[in-house]
Amino acid sequence: MSEPRSTRRRTGLVAAVALTALLAIYVWLVALRAVQLVATGTTVGIVLGAALLVAPLLVIALIAREWLLALDVQRMADELAAAGELPVDDLPRSPSGRVDRTAARAAFGPHRDRVEADPGEWRSWYHLAFAYDAAGDRARARAALRTASRLHRGKDAPGDLP
Template sequence: MAILYLAFLVAAMAYYFVWLGGKAIWLFQQGDFALTLLGIGILILPFLGVWVVATSIRAALAHQHLARRMHDEGRELDTSDLPRRASGRIERAAADTLFEQVKQEWEAAPDDWRNSYRVARAYDYAGDRTRARAAMRRAVELERRERRAESA
């Protein structure tokens, strides 16, 4: 279902980008300097949008790949017994305790992508999205290096 939703969003964005491109070309054809500049500005938007969509999809696929590997290796964080709020989120104190445990694992071996993945998930559970994204980017890069080293 998520893939269908993603496909719909990408198709809608593609239509929007083509529509914006058409408007930009129309502005170019008007021959007015100000409208030409506006057309250039509008034409930049689809390229920027394509870049954002492509990088988001690439990151999502990389994160999904790591999640699959962690699951296959039995190293996913087990949060099933942690207390939760009515919203379903893990209670803050429990998330902080989990984070401290995972942080110690990461500090023992920071160059293992599995530990970076686990600390990224722990940051997310603790509500620190900025650090979670940074740790996940690190995990993706470390895992890619490991795969390259194994294939060489």
């Protein structure tokens, strides 16, 4: 028996928050050590400390970017659910639960055609992202979700297919 969707969503959120908190502690410790190195006043300490300060800033920016994307993807999913337009995963699977790649590729075409017909529609990009994911192309799925998010927020013009 499958657990309810709200329970899975809550479990995923708790895990994401916990991992983000652990990462925040790690970033804080690295930044603390970097400041201590800079405070030594030696050339090597200052250079190493400055280099170490860049890493936490980069991590913070990347984590913030991922959280913002996750929040917007959830808002898009909620809108699609309210309209009865959420992607349905009805692809055939092997006994181990893996999606049949041939069926996934065949189901991919209509989503790609929808995006090509109206590249400014975020809903089409959202569905394309899940078609890419079913076909096993995670990088393109993420790129399509980012495009859907930009369009959903009203920013940026649509790009080429990922």
